[in-house]
Amino acid sequence: xxxxxxxxxxxxxxxxxxxxxxxxxxxxxxxxxxxxxxxxxxxxxxxxxxxxxxxxxxxxxxxxxxxxxxxxxxxxxxxxxxxxxxxxxxxxxxxxxxxxxxxxxxxxxxxxxxxxxxxxxxxxxxxxxxxxxxxxxxxxxxxxxxxxxxxxxxxxxxxxxxxxxxxxxxxxxxxxxxxxxxxxxxxxxxxxxxxxxxxxxxxxxxxxxxxxxxxxxxxxxxxxxxxxxxxxxxxxxxxxxxxxxxxxxxxxx
Amino acid sequence: xxxxxxxxxxxxxxxxxxxxxxxxxxxxxxxxxxxxxxxxxxxxxxxxxxxxxxxxxxxxxxxxxxxxxxxxxxxxxxxxxxxxxxxxxxxxxxxxxxxxxxxxxxxxxxxxxxxxxxxxxxxxxxxxxxxxxxxxxxxxxxxxxxxxxxxxxxxxxxxxxxxxxxxxxxxxxxxxxxxxxxxxxxxxxxxxxxxxxxxxxxxxxxxxxxxxxxxxxxxxxxxxxxxxxxxxxxxxxxxxxxxxxxxxxxxxx
Numbered sequence: 001x002x003x004x005x006x007x008x009x010x011x012x013x014x015x016x017x018x019x020x021x022x023x024x025x026x027x028x029x030x031x032x033x034x035x036x037x038x039x040x041x042x043x044x045x046x047x048x049x050x051x052x053x054x055x056x057x058x059x060x061x062x063x064x065x066x067x068x069x070x071x072x073x074x075x076x077x078x079x080x081x082x083x084x085x086x087x088x089x090x091x092x093x094x095x096x097x098x099x100x101x102x103x104x105x106x107x108x109x110x111x112x113x114x115x116x117x118x119x120x121x122x123x124x125x126x127x128x129x130x131x132x133x134x135x136x137x138x139x140x141x142x143x144x145x146x147x148x149x150x151x152x153x154x155x156x157x158x159x160x161x162x163x164x165x166x167x168x169x170x171x172x173x174x175x176x177x178x179x180x181x182x183x184x185x186x187x188x189x190x191x192x193x194x195x196x197x198x199x200x201x202x203x204x205x206x207x208x209x210x211x212x213x214x215x216x217x218x219x220x221x222x223x224x225x226x227x228x229x230x231x232x233x234x235x236x237x238x239x240x241x242x243x244x245x246x247x248x249x250x251x252x253x
Numbered sequence: 254x255x256x257x258x259x260x261x262x263x264x265x266x267x268x269x270x271x272x273x274x275x276x277x278x279x280x281x282x283x284x285x286x287x288x289x290x291x292x293x294x295x296x297x298x299x300x301x302x303x304x305x306x307x308x309x310x311x312x313x314x315x316x317x318x319x320x321x322x323x324x325x326x327x328x329x330x331x332x333x334x335x336x337x338x339x340x341x342x343x344x345x346x347x348x349x350x351x352x353x354x355x356x357x358x359x360x361x362x363x364x365x366x367x368x369x370x371x372x373x374x375x376x377x378x379x380x381x382x383x384x385x386x387x388x389x390x391x392x393x394x395x396x397x398x399x400x401x402x403x404x405x406x407x408x409x410x411x412x413x414x415x416x417x418x419x420x421x422x423x424x425x426x427x428x429x430x431x432x433x434x435x436x437x438x439x440x441x442x443x444x445x446x447x448x449x450x451x452x453x454x455x456x457x458x459x460x461x462x463x464x465x466x467x468x469x470x471x472x473x474x475x476x477x478x479x480x481x482x483x484x485x486x487x488x489x490x491x492x493x494x495x496x497x498x499x500x501x502x503x504x505x506x
Binding site for chain 2: 056100104124145151152156239241243248
């Protein structure tokens with residue numbers, strides 16, 4: 001390596017939202033960063049509404065989201081949509097799709113997004129070259145699962161207000177570690193249809209719930225901006241404990 | 254290695270439910286099998302009701318279940334329980350617990366179980382020695398997530414009958430690849446409380462749903478035995494497509 005300093009500088013510039021997220025779990029060394037940078041070779045732009053991953057189709061690609069918002073969902077036989085989760089920069093899109101024969105879900109861009117395609121061979125090669133990275137990717141997948149588990153608890157056991165409060169607190173915490181939002185004040189492009197399809201509520205019900213939370217001086221959501229007015233009281237209402245996001249700085253050094 | 258044949262025979266005898274499950278995704282070679290065998294060094298027996306992993310506690314162990322049934326769950330602030338999933342032989346118990354600082358869920362034995370403790374160092378060492386195994390463990394975690402996603406769809410979008418039908422079809426398919434049950438006829442130690450806490454129903458409602466499915470000649474569940482009487486009609490009712498279990502023989506050779 002003739003210019004280790006230049007390489008390091010280039011890697012820092014390349015430092016992606018994925019790197020920032022994985023760094024919450026593991027202290028990444030130069031080799032890990034070089035391997036991770038390979039995940040960003042095939043970067044593409046997609047317009048809002050574009051479907052990147054298709055439920056029921058074989059040989060799908062996965063992506064790492066660099067910019068914008070996406071959602072993963074399933075369409076049920078009667079045509080209804082269940083949104084599984086929303087993805088923000090640093091999240092994998094359709095990771096299960098490259099491990100499974102047939103993708104069990106779809107992924108759609110909500111805003112204009114930039115995302116890099118990851119093939120299953122990229123993943124296998126990365127794991128062989130940097131085993132710590134394998135643990136970090138397993139951690140990221142586990143964190144995604146932990147969020148789905150919280151959503152399951154919401155649908156099974158929480159009231160409409162509690163679901164909404166829990167979801168928006170989670171979103172604030174996720175955006176916060178990426179440095180693209182504040183815990184209590186962040187831009188959010190989701191419509192009431194997105195919120196309804198994720199939380200098992202109708203759009204009308206979503207509206208009513210948001211109005212009630214606003215009247216209680218807990219939060220406002222208007223013009224694509226969420227502002228949490230009373231964080232502690234909202235956490236109390238939702239029974240929110242951020243431990244399941246496991247993002248308090250590297251565990252593995 | 255002086256007795257390669259004997260070693261191979263020993264490995265075959267050691268072949269665990271975990272090996273059988275991972276073999277549905279990847280053709281495991283001898284090195285992988287030797288590495289996997291290390292996951293079974295610290296085998297222990299636990300009695301029904303024993304809690305192996307504790308929500309909210311730090312430095313938890315994970316386990317690989319060898320015999321019996323367990324369930325993972327969360328207790329909500331009001332004391333209600335949401336069961337996330339049931340584990341059968343070959344499944345990890347609390348895998349997220351060794352990756353997260355604080356466990357986001359609890360795991361309890363339903364029957365008498367045998368399970369082997371897995372430390373995070375076991376996982377890291379295994380990934381370094383056998384990178385294909387890292388992909389297989391990521392696949393297993395993704396499959397667990399796919400099941401939670403299906404449960405989310407059930408709670409968000411399926412009727413009580415559809416939820417129950419979907420759940421019991423999944424269980425039959427999972428037991429079937431382990432060779433410890435048939436798709437349409439299997440032993441099942443779950444009570445109506447387990448089913449209710451997993452499917453967002455009361456025990457009374459579970460009873461009513463099972464009676465209706467029996468009266469429709471779709472299935473019976475009695476004395477710990479599930480018998481599916483009309484597989485195709487039940488699949489149609491549930492909108493069940495086993496693709497998300499991704500278990501049709503090794504994808505990765």
